Amino acid sequence: MLVRLLMILGILALIAWGVLWFLKRRLLKWLSHLQPPTTGTSTNIVSEKLIECAYCHTFFPKNRAIIREEHFYCCEEHASLSQ
Ligand SMILES: [Zn+2]
DSSP: OHHHHHHHHHHHHHHHHHHHHHHHHHHHHHHHHHSOTTHHHHHHHHHSOEEEOTTTOOEEEGGGOEEETTEEESSHHHHHHTO
């Protein structure tokens, strides 16, 4: 009697483990579809704001700007030439 009960419990545990393994795989596959790995790099390039140089009027990324008297310059040379 006890052996039969243990056998039934063992089979049930095996089925439960199989169902959980299947659900885990489905969940991971679904999550990978929600978050494509290429979005991080492309948004960084797009969000980089371009500004105009006050001397040569070319556009360049704001994080490389040289600021002199509330004007933006593309390089140190243009910043000193406009003064
Ligand atoms: Zn310039």
